[in-house]
Each structure stands twice: as structure tokens, then as C-alpha cells.
Amino acid sequence: MTWFYILLILNAVRSIDFGVATSAAQIEGGWLEDHKSMTVWDNLGHTLGYVRDRTNADVTDDSYHRYHEDLALMKEYNIKHYRLSIPWTRVVPRAVAGSPVNYRAVEYYRKLLLAMKEQGIVAYINLFHNDLPAILVINGTGLSDREFPDHFAYYADVCFENLGDLVQFWFTFDEPWCQSVYDNLQVYDANTKPYMMGHNILLAHGRVAKIYREKYQSKHKGKIGLNLNIEMMWPLNATDKDDIEAARRGLIFQVDWFADPVFKGDYPSLMKQRLGRRLPQFTEEEKAMLKGSVDFFACNHYMSYMVKDGGHKENVTYFDDVNKTNVYKREWKRNDMGWPIVPEGMYHSLKYIYEKWVKDRPMEIWVTENGMPVREPTLENALHDKDRVDYMQSYLSHLAKAVEEGVPVAKYFGWSLMDNFEWTQGLSKKFGLVRVEYSNGQKRTPKSSMNWYALLIKDFA
DSSP states (O other): OOHHHHHHHHGGGTTOEEEEEOOHHHHTOOTTGGGOOOBHHHHHHTSTTTSTTSOOSSSTTOHHHHHHHHHHHHHHTTOOEEEEEOOHHHHSTTOSTTOOOOHHHHHHHHHHHHHHHHTTOEEEEESOSSOOBHHHHHSSOGGGSTTHHHHHHHHHHHHHHHHGGGOSEEEEEEOHHHHHHSOSSOOOOTTTHHHHHHHHHHHHHHHHHHHHHHHTHHHHTOEEEEEEEOOEEEESSTTOHHHHHHHHHHHIIIIIHHHHHHHHSSOOHHHHHHHGGGSOOOOHHHHHHHTTOOSSEEEEOOOEEEEEEOOOOSOOSHHHHHOEEEEOOTTOOBOTTSOBOOTHHHHHHHHHHIIIIITTSSOOEEEEEEOOOOOOOSHHHHHTOHHHHHHHHHHHHHHHHHHHTTOOEEEEEEEOSBOOOOGGGTTOSOOOSEEEETTTTTEEEEOHHHHHHHHHHHHHO
């Protein structure tokens, strides 16, 4: 792809704010410092055989101690929008409603946010990014516990009260679908628990959005939402009604599951029909609380695939309920996670969101994560990450196509600022625009993709 072509593409996206994203659990380290308690991933990282490369997030990028360096790097490369998360386990170590606030953590994050402001970087704060406090699982049932929304609302209120003057943009949860479907610590009844966890996440989001709007929004002039992941799905056989229905079902059970309640106040009718009593019900008060509880539509997009009917006869698990089989086309390239690279999926995902929830509302769409892991065994490989540059160019071109057709995309965050702890894959998968050398004191080295992204931001944002 030539720069001339990129110029034409990016003419459509001049009004977009470009930034980068990370999460505390993946880059901070300092896993038990300053009274922080353990997350489920602190436990899992120390569970033999759970993480592929036998690493953990005890130190990872050590951003907890080196955030000044990271912010200076962002400023040098023209990045003015940074989406990051605050760990619940630092701010409220005991995690439950009414328990003591760790003001050492509050002071730390105020310093971080003030440092961002000094560097001209806007903060976008995620309150929950796959870092459930372990104590909520040890003493209860975690996300499926009836008291979970109370605990989360208490923690969020603490953040709003103590940090809200420095933060204009908030997210309650990152990828609630993943949190609900891929439970990482408990053996549970997969016939009902995913839906109970999703239900509690939605109630917690609604509670927190209500608190923010009633107590803080008018004072701080901020916005609040949540991040939904979307994987575009097309029927393998475009004329086969079973494949068509499987693709429709797949999107509804992933995206509509969470989008319908926060926009319309209730679950999709297909889920109600298919699940019956296994799907929890909202009270009328809860429906009213949830409806309209986001100020923007935030989505994470990485992959797409073809779908055919799964042929499942019994509804034992969530995957039986969805009843689909994913198929990757042979001509599709794969990234280092094995995920297919399908740039047109960006366009179709944005159109799907726009047509279903945004078209008739004065609302922006934010792409809050998009990126790819590249195999980079050496520093030389990392410094010439052409595949990542090609990926970003192609996905942004399809984003621009959607914008040209009237889809109101306002923000784009590349995942990720730097290499980090990628959950079960440990430190082995490299998503970063910046190389982190874990065997060399976490040394940071910007990659070619970082240079390319900096030019894009400078010239067009």
C-alpha cells in the first residue's frame, strides 16, 4: 500500500482522535506493592502449567515504576490519547463494598494522571480489565455472586470521587463477553453461569453509570460507557438458511447480548426464546437503569470468520446455545495468535453497530482496541515489523470506508502501546508498538509501526 493511497484513505478520518491502549494487569507489575491485593491472574500466573511460557505478570513491563518514561515516549511519538486501566485490587484491596480505601493507591494514580496532563495526554480510564479481585472468588462466586454489582459500584464511586477531576472518559468493563464466557478460575455450570455473570456485569455497569451521572457528570463534564468486543461473522454459504441463521445467532450471542440492554433496556428476543429460564430477567427498574446507560459505543475488533451451523442437538453449554462452527478461508493470512487477518471485518463490524444501535442516535463510535501480535524473536525482527504496519493500514482503510459512508467513528486506539503479558500466552505474544526486552531490564525500543503511527497522527489527526 502506497503513501498516496494512505493519503486518500485518511482524508476521511481527519476528525478521529488516535491513541493507544494498555491494561494495568498486563503492563504494571508491582503485583503486591503498596498494599495491592491479588487478582485472579496473579493466582493463575503462579499456577504451574497455566501460562504457556511459564511467565507471570509480577513485573511484566514494570510500568508501575516507569510510567514517566512511558508517557515521555508517547509524547515523543505524538500520542495524545491513552486508554489505560486502574486495578480494583490497588484502590480497594479487600474489594467488598464498605471496605477501606487504599489512599496510597489513590495518591499514586493522581500522580500518574497529573503527569499525563502535564504531557498533554488525555486519559481514558477502564475500571475493570480482566483483573477480578481473587478474594471475591475465594470468599464467594466472583462475577456470578449476587453482591458483585454492589462491590463494583463501591469501588467505582471511590475512583470517581478521588480521581474524577482528572478523568473525563470512563469505561466500566472491558469485553464483558470474554469475562462471561471464558471464566478463568472457577469450574462451574456452563449451562447457566455465563448468563448469570453477564447479567451481573450489566447490572454493575448500570449501577455505576447511574452513580456517575447523578453525582459527578455535571461537575466533571465527562462521559461513561463500556467496551464490547465484536468479531464479524458471515455465513459460509450465503444461500444456506442454516448458515445465515448461525452467523446471525453468533453476533447476537456476542454483541447484542450486552448492547441491547444498555441501548434498549433488555436482552435480545432470540436469546430469550432460545434460553428460556436460563437467562436471568431484569426488573422494570433495572431495565430503566440500563437503557441509555452509555454515552458512546466503544468496541474492540481483532478478527472475523465465516460461520456454518454447528449441528448441536443439546443445549449444555454457551457454545451449544450459539450452535455455530467458525471457518477460516484458506487465503486468509494468520497472525501469531492464529487469528485470521480480515481487514474488511472492520468495515462490516462498524456498519453492524451503526445500523443496529447508533444510526438514530447522536452518538459516536470508538474503536478502543485493534492490533495484532507479530512473531518477533529478535530485536531486529521487532524493529522492522512490516506485518503490523500493513495490518494497521489495511484495517484503518476499511474504517475510513465506513466513515465515508456516514459511520460516526471518533476515536481509534491501537493495541497495544507496548509488548505485555498476554494472559495464557504469557510474554510470548508481541502486540506492542514498542518492544520490551524482558531479559534486558524491560528496555523499551519503538518499532517501525510506532514510527508509522506517529507520522499518521502528526499528519492527519
